[in-house]
Amino acid sequence: MQTQGSAKDEGDAPAAPVPVPEQAAEATATTSATPPIPTAAPAPAASVPTPPGPAAPPPSEASTMDPGRVDVRTLTRVLFERMAELTPGTPEHEHVRAALIEVNLPLVRYAAARFRGRSEPMEDVVQVGTIGLINAIDRFDPTRGVQFPTYALPTILGEIKRYFRDNVRTMHVPRRLQELWVQVSAAMEDLTVAHGRMPKIPEIAANLRIPEEDVRACLDAGRAYNATSLEATQENDGGLALLDRLGYEDSALTHVEHRDMVRHLMVQLPDRERQIVMLRFFGNLTQSQISTELGMSQMHVSRLLARIFARLRSGNTWDN
Known part of the structure; x- marks a missing residue:
């Protein structure tokens, strides 16, 4: 065997000793066990920190969605499906419920922006709208096939309107004037930006196509938000209070004649x-x-x- 192997490898390279079967098996095992030497190790990708967000959806749903580009409606639907599987009152249920509130807060800000012209701070309006959002989450039934924003927006607006109706106005104003005041205030803002000055009553009436008497009534109703104290001092009147400048009815006046x-x-x-x-x-x-x-x-x-x-x-x- 050695003579034939030497004659076969004569013209190519110096003869190498041919291993016996036991030696060949050991060499093969050693060669296969030795890992190949990599030529160049790939550079590790930079890890981007992910901001904390709501609870992750189930693996079957999350595998088909890009976490960075997930749609709010889709995420809301997945969270509702997840919350339906949990027992109310458990920490997991409360966590998913809190995630639903956080995801849909932009809907509250969108609804609160309609009341930007009011005298109340926007933070208070957002807080009231958040209460409406929580009520909508607790009452929403996903099995009816209605999108959650479609169901939640009227609930949020109703909670904000109820707040202005019951807690803000110092005088009772008819509901018709309350609803019309929202349109008048919005038209005043648009006309102020367009003309660079406060609009006049005929201009507001022409913009909304309503009678001027309704505009005047709305402006009077808008003053019901703020009440001036009778004991508050007036700077333009030398520090006198409004009560000092108001007359009173003399009880003995009727007996003068x-x-x-x-x-x-x-x-x-x-x-x-x-x-x-x-x-x-x-x-x-x-x-x-x-x-x-x-x-x-x-x-x-x-x-x-x-x-x-x-x-x-x-x-x-x-x-x-």
Whole structure:
């Protein structure tokens, strides 16, 4: 065997010892066990940190979606399907519910933007709208085939409108004016940007195609959001409060004419009778005290008073 192997490899290269079968098996095992030497190791890809987000969908759904480009509607549907499989009250259920709230917060901001012209801070409006979003999540039934934003938006808007209706206005305003005020305020903003000044009432009415009286009523209704305290000082009035500049109704004002009539009749009475009336009604003396004061009997004082009353009534034009 060695002679034939040497003759076969004569012309190509120096003869190498041919291993016996046991040696060939060991060499083959050693060669196959030795890993090949890589020529160049590929550079590791830079890892991009992923921001924390809602709970991951099941592997069957997540494998078909790109986490960086997932649609909000699709993610909302997957989270609702996941929440339906969990028991309410468990930490996993609350986690998925919180993820649904976070994913759909842009819907709340979109609804709150419709009330940008109100006097309330936008943060408060967003918080109220978030309450409506939570109520919509708890009441939503995915099996009815309705998209969640279609169901949730009216609920969010209703919660915000209820907040403005019950907690913000200091005066009750009809619902028609409340709804029309939203359109008037939006038209005022658009016309202000277009003309560079505050629009006039005819311009607002022409823009909305409504009567000018409705625009004036809406502007008056818009002032119901803010109330000025009567005790607040006014800078333009020298520090005086509004209460200091308001008049009040004198309770004795209605009796002025009666007093003037009585004064006119009293002048026409004799001195003694006028003195009796003054002592009885202005001095608050009794008939007995008057009789002692004037030196006459109480019966005589009583008769004089009756005659005085009859004379005063006959000359009083109010009784005619």
